[in-house]
Amino acid sequence: MITEKIERLLNDAAKKIGLSDSLTVSFSNMPKLCDFQCNDCFKLAKTAGMAPLELAGKIVANIEKDSDFCFEAVKPAFINIKLTDQGFEKLGQTILNSENCGLEKHKNGQRVILDYGGANIAKTLHVGHLRPAIIGEAIKRLYQQLGDSVISDVHLGDWGLQLGLTELQLFEDGVLDFYFGKSDKPAEITLEMLNEAYPKASARSKVDDVFREKAEEWTLKIQKKEQPYFDIYKKIKDASVPKIRANYQALGAQFDEWYGESDSSDYVDEAIAIIEKKGLLHESDGAMVVDVATENENIPLPKSNPQEPQRYKNPMPPAIIKKSNGAVLYATTDIATILMRNKLHDNPDRIEYITDQRQAMHFTQVFRVCKLSGISPENQQLLHIGHGTMNGKDGKPFKTREGGTLKLEDMINLLIEKAGEKLKSNGQEFDRDLALKIGVAAMKFGDLINNVGKDYVFDLDKFLSFEGKTGPYLQYTAVRINSILAKVENVKEGQFKVYSDDERDILRAAVRQLSSYEVCYKEKSLAALCASTFDLASAFSTFYNNHSVIGETDEEKKSSFVQLLKMVKKLLAQALHVLAIEVPEKM
Numbered sequence: 001m002i003t004e005k006i007e008r009l010l011n012d013a014a015k016k017i018g019l020s021d022s023l024t025v026s027f028s029n030m031p032k033l034c035d036f037q038c039n040d041c042f043k044l045a046k047t048a049g050m051a052p053l054e055l056a057g058k059i060v061a062n063i064e065k066d067s068d069f070c071f072e073a074v075k076p077a078f079i080n081i082k083l084t085d086q087g088f089e090k091l092g093q094t095i096l097n098s099e100n101c102g103l104e105k106h107k108n109g110q111r112v113i114l115d116y117g118g119a120n121i122a123k124t125l126h127v128g129h130l131r132p133a134i135i136g137e138a139i140k141r142l143y144q145q146l147g148d149s150v151i152s153d154v155h156l157g158d159w160g161l162q163l164g165l166t167e168l169q170l171f172e173d174g175v176l177d178f179y180f181g182k183s184d185k186p187a188e189i190t191l192e193m194l195n196e197a198y199p200k201a202s203a204r205s206k207v208d209d210v211f212r213e214k215a216e217e218w219t220l221k222i223q224k225k226e227q228p229y230f231d232i233y234k235k236i237k238d239a240s241v242p243k244i245r246a247n248y249q250a251l252g253a254q255f256d257e258w259y260g261e262s263d264s265s266d267y268v269d270e271a272i273a274i275i276e277k278k279g280l281l282h283e284s285d286g287a288m289v290v291d292v293a294t295e296n297e298n299i300p301l302p303k304s305n306p307q308e309p310q311r312y313k314n315p316m317p318p319a320i321i322k323k324s325n326g327a328v329l330y331a332t333t334d335i336a337t338i339l340m341r342n343k344l345h346d347n348p349d350r351i352e353y354i355t356d357q358r359q360a361m362h363f364t365q366v367f368r369v370c371k372l373s374g375i376s377p378e379n380q381q382l383l384h385i386g387h388g389t390m391n392g393k394d395g396k397p398f399k400t401r402e403g404g405t406l407k408l409e410d411m412i413n414l415l416i417e418k419a420g421e422k423l424k425s426n427g428q429e430f431d432r433d434l435a436l437k438i439g440v441a442a443m444k445f446g447d448l449i450n451n452v453g454k455d456y457v458f459d460l461d462k463f464l465s466f467e468g469k470t471g472p473y474l475q476y477t478a479v480r481i482n483s484i485l486a487k488v489e490n491v492k493e494g495q496f497k498v499y500s501d502d503e504r505d506i507l508r509a510a511v512r513q514l515s516s517y518e519v520c521y522k523e524k525s526l527a528a529l530c531a532s533t534f535d536l537a538s539a540f541s542t543f544y545n546n547h548s549v550i551g552e553t554d555e556e557k558k559s560s561f562v563q564l565l566k567m568v569k570k571l572l573a574q575a576l577h578v579l580a581i582e583v584p585e586k587m
Contacts, residue, residue, distance in 0.1 A: 001102050002091065002511055006036055006069065006081055013062035019048055023059075025081065027515075031508055034072075034080035041077040052077030085498045088507045092496040095510060095567050101574050103514050105147030110349035113341050114140050117154030117248070117255060118355060121240035122166040122194045125247050125408035127398050128356070131387045133253040134447050134580075136354040138526045139385070141578045146521055151345065154248070156260030158237055159333055162198060164219030167232050168211070169201035179228035189235045191243055220327045223265065237262075247408050251440060252580045264336040267343075268328055271336040272321060275373045286324030292316055292368040299361065319365040334366045338382070339375050350381040357386025357453055385524045388455035390447070398458050414460070415439025422464050422472075423587075434584050438464070438472050441581045445471030448579060449530035451523075469534045471581055474572065477537040478583045480544070481569045485562070487550055494559030496567075502543040503564060509536040510571055517578075526579060533575040540568050 003025045010023040023040045041059070045052040056073035063071050068087030072080045083091070095101045116136020119125050136152070143150045170176050175193060177183035205212040221229040241258070248255070272288075275281050280290045293315035301311045319331050341351060353363060363384035370376035392398045398406060419439035420430045446463035450456040466472050498504060513536050516528040549565065552558040576583060 001094070001104060001514075002083070002087075003036065003515065009063050009066060009069070009071075010038055010059060010079070012064060013059045016062040017048070017058050019044060019059075021047065027512060028080070031505075035083050035508060035511075036081040038079040038081070039077075041079065045077070083504075083507075085504075088498045088504055089496050091507055091511065092498075092564065092567050095514075095570065096496065096563060100145070101510075101514060101571050103145070103517055103574070105145075107147075109147030109149060111345070112143055112148050112150045112350045112352060113345060113348050114143070114150055114152050114352050114354070115155045116140070116152065116354035117253070118157060119154065119244045119248075120157035120160075120162055121244070121260070122162055122198050122236050123157075124195050125244060126405045127390060127408060127411050128405070129247075129408055130251070130411065130443070131390060131447060132354045132356075133248060133251050134444050135385070135387055135452055135526070137251075137253045137580045138444075138448055138578060139352075139354065139524065141580060142517065142520055142526065142529075145574070145578055146517060151257060151348075152255045153257040153259055153341075154244075154255040155337070156241070156244070156258070156262075158233075159223065159261035159265060160330060161215060161219050162202075163222050163233055163236065164215040164217070165201035165205055165212075166194060166198045166236060167222070167229065168215045168218050169197040169204070170232075173197065176228075176232060179232055187235075189232070189239050191239050194236060194239060216325065216327065220325060223327060243409075247412070250412050250436065252444075252582070259337075259340075261330075261333040261337070264333050264340050267336040267340045268332055271332070271339045271373075271375060274339070274375055275321065275335075275369065278373045280369070280372055281321060284318065287320050288322040289318035289320050290369050290372070291318045292365050292372070293318075302358065316361070316364065319369050321369075331362065331366050331369070334362075335369055335375060338366070338370050342376070342380075347377050347380060349379075350383060351376075352381075352383045352385060354385045354387065357388060360384060360386050383524075385452060387452050388450075390458045391455050393457055393459060395457070412436070412439075415443055418460050418464055419472075422466070426466070434586070437582045437584050438475065438587070441471030441475050443471075444579060444581055445474065445530060448526040449534075451527050452525040466587070469531075471579075472587070474533060474537055474576060475581065475583055476587050477540060478569065478572045478576065479585070479587045481540070481565050481572070482583075482585075484549055485565055485569065488558070488562055491559055491562050492555070494556060494563070496563045497556070497560040499557060499560070500547070502539075502546055506536070506539045506543055506564065506568060509539040510567070512536075513571060513575065529575055529578065533572065533579075536568065536571060536575075
């Protein structure tokens, strides 16, 4: 809101001297010198027919007087802009009085479907499911905060080979005898059975071709809804979904829709017919495929380390729509899902997926088929937000001490245990709910402060620190502010005033934090909001260390301090809500 006002003043002045180009404003890297800077006079000087510094001086001379700002042309050709104390005070009051802390929503908010769950039924959730849940929930809330209408879908993996493998293993273990007339005793399929059956079947399929081929046939029967295979599938789903819900709930991930690949199965034939009608489908080695490669396309291959040269392969392989045995693949169900979503939600403006970046080629193929066939309208944006991996301190994907994949439930218990130890070391009694809030906040902030596409090292001891750039530090700052405000609740509400550089630094941090929302929206990453919210909390801590709010004897000053605390509380609460981090009552 402030940068827009400054740019309007600058551009009005530029028009007065005959310039038609737009001038832009950025934050200053030297806040003690100025708050904002315009560096455009260098590139516009030739067009204006004058020296850069002369142009800067003329623009400043023609700026309409505004008591909120001071403009100055300085060598070599910068325009420095400072907020006056009146400007700072107006800013603080605006943040306090506005619904969204002065954060402007997009005038034309879009309708978005956000797909970020991806848990597979019959399989235990593991740490690989953390990042899409954490990132997706935060991006959803960011979009909503800025005016988009968002529908979140968990999109369960419930229609692939893992079902055939699991059912076949259960059959061979005698669990399914009732369904095949071998027993009169009704079969009960439990989560414990599934946790044993799938890993066992998956390992067998890698060394036993006969077993794998049989599992593929079994999968096809499930997809064709043949009995008793389909009834068994429904039992497996009923056993899996409650646990999946509980794990996502512990992470604070909330989904509007709980569809799975199976729900798109009713749209598969229609999607294939649309593709075929467009003349895109053809046979290749018995399978039905769509060519999606573009001319002279080079596909970057993943690097084993950042230093090695980039290698490419070419061209993009075709999208396989139907296997030679008639079974459909993930690409087919994802294409059918886009058709389903467009029918159910009247062609949303955007459909976005948050998954491991190693699935980039898969989504490129799916999106191209949808665009070529018209399943996705021309003006609809299809986007894959690929995330990096969460690694251990050895730089490799995070594992258990034994080298196995860590279950998500075990990770949540680890968070509770470690946060509980931290509370005890600070002299507090163990509180499971509090430990969960702190542990989850530590994990989320430790993830989200990194760029979405980058790998990062999971260091829980570092993430759990109550000091430094961490989630618990932000929680602790919010709890501290709430505690102070509870002790001064009877202070008369007065005007927002600025008395020191500490308050100015808080307000500077507030402007940067509010501007970071738009940066996050464009980058599809919450890193900027995490960093700027930490800077805001740090600026408050400096103020808190230098000023006594409760002990202040000047009532007017004390009232202003209280207003400042309320403003910081509001900014923190808004940011932490977007990051899906809860603020405890105590820490």
